[in-house]
Amino acid sequence: MAGIVFLKTARFDQVREFYTRRVRMTVWLEQPDIAILRHGNLLLGFHRQPVPDLDGLLTFFYERMEDVDQMHSQLRDIATSEPKENAKYQIYHFFGTDPEGRTIEFQHFLHPVPPVSDD
Numbered sequence: 001m002a003g004i005v006f007l008k009t010a011r012f013d014q015v016r017e018f019y020t021r022r023v024r025m026t027v028w029l030e031q032p033d034i035a036i037l038r039h040g041n042l043l044l045g046f047h048r049q050p051v052p053d054l055d056g057l058l059t060f061f062y063e064r065m066e067d068v069d070q071m072h073s074q075l076r077d078i079a080t081s082e083p084k085e086n087a088k089y090q091i092y093h094f095f096g097t098d099p100e101g102r103t104i105e106f107q108h109f110l111h112p113v114p115p116v117s118d119d
Helices: 012-022 065-074
Strands: 005-009 026-031 034-039 042-048 057-061 084-086 091-097 103-109
Touching: 012 034, 012 042, 065 091, 065 103
Parallel strands: 005 042, 057 103
Antiparallel strands: 026 034, 034 042, 084 091, 091 103
16 A cells, blocks of 8 residues: 655646656656656655645655765755754754745654555
């Protein structure tokens, strides 16, 4: 079993390119006016609509702190913070914005987390 989070986008081509080229998500499925992208166990669908969904927070997590640092280096132009440790949540992370202004986060857990399964 799995699920998909769908978001409306008014900049379909620009958003699709950003997430595939810059964030390195892969295309899982395409339909008319829809692109469903994959990052590990995250399926994120973008649906072409005149008014975008901009609320919420999209978080991409990585196994190593170095991966977060690498993403920050590659996304410095859209980053809104520097990578840092957050003691309260025991994470290492930074924030940025996508082409439509959605807040995105790139993080590494500083503590063990349960494995993601197909259950």
